[in-house]
Amino acid sequence: MTDPVLRIENLTVEIRTRTGVAPVIDDLSFRVDTGRTLALVGESGCGKSMTALAIMGLLPRGIGRIVRGSILLGAEDLATTSPARMRSIRGNEIGMIFQEPMTSLNPVYSVGEQISEVLRAHQGMGRKAAWSMAIELLDAVHIPNPSLRVSDYPFQMSGGQRQRVMIAIALACRPRVLIADEPTTALDVTVQAQIFDLLKDLQRDTGTAIILITHDMGAVTEMADEMIVMYAGRMAEAGPVEAVISRPRHPYTRGLISCVPHLGAIVDDDRPLLTEIPGIVPGLGQFGQDRCLFASRCELSDSHCRSARPAAYAITDGHSAACWQAGGAA
Amino acid sequence: MTDMANHDATTTPRPRHPAVEAFEMFTRNLSAIVGLVLLMLIILGAFLGPMLYPTDPFEMVWAPFTPPGQEGFLLGTDYLGRDLLAALLNGARVTLLVGASAALLSVCIGVTVGALSGYYSGFVEEALMRVTEFFQVLPTLLFCMVIVALFGTSLHMIVLAIGVVSWTGVARIARSEVMRIKQLEYVLAARASGATHSQIILFTILPNAMPPIIVQATLMVGSAILFEASLSFLGLTDPNVVSWGQVIGANRQYILDSSFAVTIPGLAIFVTVLAISLIGDGLNDALNPKLRRR
Incomplete structure (x- = not known):
């Protein structure tokens, strides 16, 4: 294995709520290697986006803070680095693209100005x-007539084109890491596939490591090499995508996978049209308790699950699940 | 490539720039155009008038209170026998300049205070908003008079006084716009690409906050002119320059005998402020299409 470009170790992020302090990310560790893609998967409110903001050093001020752990970009710990250094890392060594391409470009500047701004800074x-x-970058993200479109304003572009511009901005400085926070959620399915192809092509050229945040299992299988399933701020299951999807060990992962509709799959009593995971993600107030936070929604849970937090259980090399039942439920 | 570009341009109508649409909406608004034409005429009169009609507004030219149209004086003469038309033309420049620069000053103060208090939460916001509230509850004209009375009646001081008492409205508008815009995703995107806070305020947020501020600034030119007129009426004015309010103030004792000497500059102020208000309303409709009354 190569050296990881980004290594998160025992990261714990707390946010202040009206009722108290809740660990919205609880003892999370992972690594991303150059040229590889890691997917962070989970329902809304699982801490996926918070992880991204923590890496970028953009946790809401006065509300969220890193209490433990480190975020190592190469040898540098981003959790303790100075705000000035962090600003020169953002956009330069770590790029980010967002969920909503319609609102993530500034409407008063042309796309060329917005791309060249990052390069100049x-x-x-x-x-x-x-x-x-900027024209070259627009060409690289497959915008037709880049030399004309470079002076277009965001409102003159479609959603897919805007997301391409966002990718051009994020990759302008050839960052070591690209964080893609649900990059295709707001786009048509056909455009989604194009954006993923584009990201893969660009990754091949630049060697950028991608952290893909998504709740879409289809996107995971298409894009990612490794995946982490997050639940209530904790790692539920982690491993190579192939292994996790084909042999999920955590009941939550199994639930997530069975929620995905399969075109052409045989629908019978064993495999109904769509299944759901009963219940919802626990509220922030329950985060951080010393028990399995998924227990209330899990059909396998027993008293052990409700009294102690499960540790990560290694299944095979690189594949692990944080579940008391994972050992026996094979 | 070129063929494709032409093809694109002919088949799909490209959305036009919002500024172009706003301009067209403004030009279709009859009352706004009337206001614009009136203001243009007044500005022309202010800057060309004294050249075309070179009578000194301070010189006694005929008997006091010559009624308009008599003895060759189009608007008559005032209580010292000075030509009112000359006073009106020369006063227009002072009135407009004082109005515009006082409005500019209060926009500068207001936008600075509003942007800082909208962007930073916590102590900065609290402190700035308390200061804003302090200025808001002061009786503005009285405060204005105190400043001018204490520090002298030069034009600079009058501009400063008007600017200092009238920025709170702009500050509140700027603050609410900044608070709205700072939550939008492109601000987060700007931070994610490494922009500093001052870059974000100046180049990301403020350009997007401008439309309502522009409208407010236009309307403020009108209210600054009224302020200047009020101060001059009360005698708090630079005695070495003519302004419309000063003409009214000087002739106010004789309002019952020769009302024209007060009415004519009063009408001039009325028409100017009306024209500016019409333009402001037109800009409001053009720049904030969502708020337009139907």
């Missing part, structure tokens, strides 16, 4: 060099 490029680089 981080790479010290001149106005002209940055502008022609």
Whole structure:
């Protein structure tokens, strides 16, 4: 294995709520390697986006803070680095793209200005060099007629095109890590596939490690090499995508996978059209308790699950699940 | 490539720039155009008038209170026998300049205070909003008079006084816009690409917050002119320059005998402020289409 470009170790992030302090990310560890894609999967409120914000150093001020653990980019710990250093890392060494391409571009600047702004800020490029680089980048993300479209405003582009522009901005400085927070959720299915293809192509060219945040299992199988299933701020199951999808060991992972409709699958009593996981993600107030937080929704849970937090149980090399039942339920 | 571009341009109508749409909406608004034409005429009169009609507004030219139209004086003469038309033309420049620069000053103060208090939460916001409230509850004209009375009646001081008492409205508008915009995703995206807080306030948030501020600034030119007129009426004015309010103030004792000397500059103020209000309303309709009354 190569050296990881980003290594998260025992990261714990607390946020302040009206009722008290809740660990919205609880003892999370993972690593991403150059040229690889890691997917963070889970329902809303599982701490996926918080993980992204923690890596970017953009946790809401006064509300969220890193209490333990480290975020190592190479040898540098982002959890303790200075705000000025963090600003030069953001956009330069870690890029980010967002869920909502319709609102994540500034409406008063042309896309060319927005791309060249990043280049000028981080790479010290001149106005002209940055502008022609912006045209090249638009070409790289497959925008037709890049030399004309470069002076377009965001409202003159479709959602898919805007997301391509966001990708161009995020990858402009060839960052070591790209965080994609639900990059295709707001797009048509056909456009989704194009965006994923584009990301894969660009990853092959630049070697950028991608952290893909999603709740879409289809996106995971299409894009990712490794995956982490998160539940209530904790790692539920982690491992290579192939292993986790084909042999899920955590009941939550199994539930998530069975929620995905399968075109052409045989629908019978064993495999109904769609299944659901009963219940909802626990409220923030229950985060961090010393028990399995999924127990209340889990049909396998017993008294052990409700009295102690399950530790990660290694199944095979790299594949692990945090479940008391994972050992026996094979 | 070129063929494809032409093809695109002809088949799909590209959305037009919002500024272009706003401009067209403004030009279709009859009352706004009337206001714009009136204001243009007044500005022309203010800057060309003194050249075309070079009578000194401070010089006694005829008997006091010559009624308009008599003895060759289109608007008559005031209580010292000075030509009212000359006073009106020369006063227009002072009135407009004081109005515009006082409005500009209060927009600068208001936007700065509003943007900072909207962007930063916590102590900065609390402190700035308390200061804003302090200025908001002061009786504005009285405060204005105190400043001018204490520090002198030069034009600079009058502009400063008007600016200092009238920025709170802009500050509140700017604050609410900044608070709305700072939660939008493109601000987070700007932070994620490494922008500093000051870059985000100046180049990401403020350009998007401008439309309502522009409208407010326009309307404030009108209210600054009224402020200046009120101060001049009360005698708090630079005695070395003519302004419309000053003409009214000087002739106010004789309002019952020769009302024209007060009415004419009063009408000039009325028409100017009306024109500015019409433009402001037109801008409001054009820049904030969602708020338009139907």
